[in-house]
Amino acid sequence: MKILVINAGSSSLKYQLIDMENESVLAKGGCERIGIPGGKLIHKAHGETFTFEQEMPSHTDAIALVLEKLVDKTAGVIKSMDEIDAVGHRVVASGEAFKKPTLVDDDVMVTMEEIAELAPLHNPAAILGVNACRKVMPGKKMVLVFDTSFHATMPDYAYMYAIDYDDYKTYKVRRYGAHGTSHKYVAGEAAKFLKKDLADLNLITCHLGNGSSISAVKGGVCIDTSMGFTPLAGVPMGTRSGDIDVAAIDFLCNKKGMSIDEGLTYLNKKCGMLGISGVSSDFRDLAAAKAEGNDRARLALDMFAYGCKKYLGAYMAVLGGLDAIVFTAGIGENTPDVRAAVVEGLEAFGIEIDREKNEFKNDGTIHDISGAGSRVRILVIPTNEEIMIARETAALL
Ligand code: AMP
Numbered sequence: 001m002k003i004l005v006i007n008a009g010s011s012s013l014k015y016q017l018i019d020m021e022n023e024s025v026l027a028k029g030g031c032e033r034i035g036i037p038g039g040k041l042i043h044k045a046h047g048e049t050f051t052f053e054q055e056m057p058s059h060t061d062a063i064a065l066v067l068e069k070l071v072d073k074t075a076g077v078i079k080s081m082d083e084i085d086a087v088g089h090r091v092v093a094s095g096e097a098f099k100k101p102t103l104v105d106d107d108v109m110v111t112m113e114e115i116a117e118l119a120p121l122h123n124p125a126a127i128l129g130v131n132a133c134r135k136v137m138p139g140k141k142m143v144l145v146f147d148t149s150f151h152a153t154m155p156d157y158a159y160m161y162a163i164d165y166d167d168y169k170t171y172k173v174r175r176y177g178a179h180g181t182s183h184k185y186v187a188g189e190a191a192k193f194l195k196k197d198l199a200d201l202n203l204i205t206c207h208l209g210n211g212s213s214i215s216a217v218k219g220g221v222c223i224d225t226s227m228g229f230t231p232l233a234g235v236p237m238g239t240r241s242g243d244i245d246v247a248a249i250d251f252l253c254n255k256k257g258m259s260i261d262e263g264l265t266y267l268n269k270k271c272g273m274l275g276i277s278g279v280s281s282d283f284r285d286l287a288a289a290k291a292e293g294n295d296r297a298r299l300a301l302d303m304f305a306y307g308c309k310k311y312l313g314a315y316m317a318v319l320g321g322l323d324a325i326v327f328t329a330g331i332g333e334n335t336p337d338v339r340a341a342v343v344e345g346l347e348a349f350g351i352e353i354d355r356e357k358n359e360f361k362n363d364g365t366i367h368d369i370s371g372a373g374s375r376v377r378i379l380v381i382p383t384n385e386e387i388m389i390a391r392e393t394a395a396l397l
Contacts, residue, residue: 001397002026002083003390004070006063007090008129010121011035013062017070017077017084018390025386026077027070031062043069050075059132067136086141087133088393090181090385091126093119094146096172101149101392104130104142112144118176119230143393150180151215151222158224158318175233177225179207179329183215184222185388186328186381191220193366193379194324202319204312207383208338209329210238210281214308216315224318226311232267235307236300238281241271242307276300283331283338305341312342316349324377325351333382334362339369343378350375 001020006013016028027045039056042049043066052069056062069075070084078084089104095115102108109130116123126144133142151159159175160168168174183205190205191198198220205215212235215225226234236242244267253263274281277300279289289297316322327339336358343353352371360367360380367380 001085001394002078003393004084004087005090005386005389005393006087006129006133007386008059008125008132010125010128013059013066013129015066016386016390018387020390020394023387023390027075028386029066029069031056031066034059034062041065041069043075045075045077048075059128060135063129063132063136081137081140084137084140086143086393086397087137088143088145088389089126089130089133090389091144091146092122092148092178093176094144094148094152095176096174098144098146099149099152101143101145101396103396104134104144108144141397143396145181145389145392147178147180148176150184151175151177151225153221154224161229173229175225175228177213177215177222178211178227178231179213180222180225181385181388181392182207182328182383183213183217183225185385186326186383187217187220189366189381190324190326190379193368193381194377196323201323202321203324203326204315204319204322205326205328206308206312206332206342207329208235208308208327208332208335211240212237212304212308212329212331214311214315216319218319224315232264235311236276236303237272239269239272239274241267241275273300273304276303283335287335287337301338301341305338308342309346312346312351322349322351322376324379327378327380328383333380336360339378339380351378353378 003018003020005016011034012030012032014030017026019026029043031041033039034056039054041052054065056065067081070078071080095118097111097115112127130142161174186205187203188198190203191201203217205217207213211231213225213227216223232240234242249263273286277286277297279285279297286297286301290301331338340353340358343351352374354369354371358369364382368377369380370378
């Protein structure tokens with residue numbers, strides 16, 4: 001079975017064609033500048049990178065171009081579109097409308113339009129991607145895989161905000177979480193690596209990237225997660241504030257003459273590591289600035305590690321015990337100093353990192369960086385959301 005995985009953004013579209021027989025990636029790539037002059041498709045197949053400069057006025061043009069290249073004599077990897085058994089689409093937010101991967105039909109797409117406002121930067125793009133695929137590949141089975149699905153299992157007392165209950169019922173304002181596909185993938189991989197049944201494990205999965213979220217996973221089921229109604233909540237991030245007292249926002253908006261919209265843009269784009277350090281949102285730049293004695297870069301990094309550590313403590317409590325901590329995503333996979341800072345001082349809880357093992361060079365495989373005496377295993381697991389989307393799509397079919 002071959003699954004085409006699509007991750008559509010507002011002006012970009014990433015894809016992978018995966019052979020589920022051995023989960024190998026036959027081809028992958030991305031379209032840039034859809035709807036903007038200067039369109040470009042970068043396509044990787046047969047160990048080669050092909051660049052095609054072509055205008056793509058719409059997502060439909062982008063998908064048509066991708067399919068043309070997938071069946072191309074030189075750059076292609078399949079003979080015809082018939083070899084694609086199904087398409088799996090990444091969708092950021094599902095609200096309460098969809099709790100698991102869902103087969104696309106007209107009714108589902110009507111609901112998708114209704115919930116688009118839950119993730120105004122992402123969901124409309126996913127809708128464009130699905131509609132484009134339906135147009136170019138009529139009759140092909142398509143599955144929506146939601147970032148929020150993995151968190152749909154949280155108990156009500158974990159996902160509720162303490163607001164007027166009627167407002168929750170009417171407006172569905174609650175914690176939904178994010179990065180669920182990644183948390184689910186690394187939890188499964190952790191169980192395989194530890195040669196344990198996922199059902200018997202208490203895990204804390206730390207997806208630390210430009211956006212970061214931490215989840216408590218009990219027996220393979222998410223019971224709490226740090227992101228909230230939107231991906232603004234939780235630990236401080238590249239440019240996002242993370243958790244903050246909302247009254248402080250009202251105060252800041254008044255003082256700086258910002259509207260609520262401007263206040264939210266400020267919290268999403270100008271805060272976090274960038275706002276604190278004044279240097280960058282990128283952890284590589286922050287580490288370099290700290291090494292040169294920049295104290296605001298030091299403060300940003302300390303705040304990030306402290307924020308993560310607090311969630312570790314909270315989730316150890318809600319799990320009632322812990323078997324492993326999993327680090328993943330750009331920062332989790334590549335930044336030993338951050339991993340060490342997050343877990344340092346937790347020896348009393350049976351968490352000990354091996355400083356030498358922690359310094360490994362990322363080679364795309366799983367690394368166990370636990371100290372010899374650590375009761376809790378500390379793992380670094382490269383995430384792979386595309387494979388997970390393809391697995392979910394195949395499983396539904
Ligand atoms: P992600 O959102 O998962 O792509 O992660 C992006 C963040 O990961 C970047 O902003 C960097 O701070 C960090 N990152 C990515 N690659 C590396 C690397 N090789 N070394 C250190 N940090 C990295």
